[in-house]
Amino acid sequence: MIENLDFALVNWSRAQFALTAMYHWLFVPLTLGITFIIAFMETIYVKTGDPEWKKATKFWMTLFGINFAIGVATGLILEFEFGTNWSNYSWFVGDIFGAPLAIEGIMAFFLESTFIAVMFFGWNKVSKKFHLVSTWLVAIGANLSALWILVANGWMQHPIGMHFNPETARNEMLNFWDVFLSPVAVNKFLHTITSGFVLASIFVIGVSAWFLLKGREKLMAKRSMIIAGVFGLLSSLFLIYTGDGSAYQVAQKQPMKLAAMEGLYEGSEGAGLVMLGMPTPGKEYDDDKDDYVFKIEIPKLLSFLGYRDFNAFVPGVKNLVEGGYPMTDEDGGTRTAISATEKIEKGKLSINALAEYKEARKNGNDTIQEQSLKVFRENFQYFGYGFLNDPKSIIPNVPLTFYSFHIMVALGFYFVLLFVMVLFFIYKNSLETKKWLLRLSIFTIPLAYIASMSGWIVAEVGRQPWTIQDLLPTVAAVSNIDASAVQITFWLFAIIFTALLIAEIKIMTKQIKIGPKEGGH
């Protein structure tokens, strides 16, 4: 009997996960970056003994404390959702998630939480050097926490280093290092944490600019801007480098995401990179409409960035659905890409073979077990396609992915320019007179959050319909629960997280207005 899937359940579960993940991410990047900025400042304080550096360190530590207190444990909500809304997925990922998250729990979380207590409450109670080491360990621990969850996310984007056990319906890790050092995971980790460094640098520059505009705390503000400017500039340049690495990995492992990022429906050799453009609204992959209403592009650059060859063929959405284009497989050989329809057929073969294997195991029929297992294994790489019926299901939301990607990239380059300008005018000793730049710096704080969110939208919306690339779509990953229950908790979360965000902004702005003198511990 064919069961009808409750799409309201899938969509509400997806909406809830997106909502909670995005709210969680509002708090994380500032923590990742500002802890290092604080560590730099405290290092200078310990080296020079200058109390002004201690004042600056304590002020930014207070703002970090607010962000940490309000944001802490918001990520646990996602784990609740895994167990309740996404139980098939949670079971299917097996120990792939278990190992990195256990390491995170044991190593990074304890490192961070132990030394954060020393960092906040240890002034005048432990030696200067011990306090400094604690501050550095908090920064390292916070970023290590991100490492393990991003390794897990990287595996979802490019599952590797495991095999699926048809008896338990779980993936089992074969090689930890393949999972840990997957180029997707490495690029994702580096790109994500550096985006946090950039966001925190912009936050520090923006808040410092406010002090300069008010004519308050000038020395602390200028010193903070130097530290954040240098850290932000170096991080921004590295962010561009890791962004290139991430895009290269996307081209190899998730070509549909790349096509969506560029709004490319019709692939070509020597494809250009769209600098500015507007995808045609309502465009379907198989209609005759142009891909863009207008576009300004750099010729051949997409081919080069995606495949390190100016003349390489970059498949568009239509090519990926219909197949038939030349592609390089995992072993470096050239073959003709198969269509989504063929992948769906192979996926269904794999699922049916798994069902036969299950039945044969129950009946103790070794021959059928062996035969079905062979068919299952031969087609397992398309397993997830078997849950789909319409080839169009493999296309993500192209306009959302396109605009998010271009907003992120444009803002990324703007941030480089901002850091250069801030450092230049500090060097010229005329920053205070550049009111426009100070105002621009404040205005840039929300832009840093928009860029950061856009990056995650590209990463996650661009890989739809998959929870695990090619192996498990969202329709197969959800639990068989009532959609209305998910709807209720969606709104509960919307209220709770909005309240937390309002609290964060109110407490943070109040503390900034109070300033460093009263803001210490």
Next chain:
Amino acid sequence: MTLGKKLWALILIKLFIMFVILKLFFFKNFLNEKFDTEEEKSEYVLEQLTKPKNTDND
């Protein structure tokens, strides 16, 4: 109320809502609630993965 007290209060309220209200009443572990053994969970997920579903979104 000092900043420190305010933040501690926020943390405690948040943790109470998350772990006592949400986790206990709304976010029970689906598989743990339904099944006692790992075998039963495997069997159930295998059935979910292999049961034909109409996934046409219309």
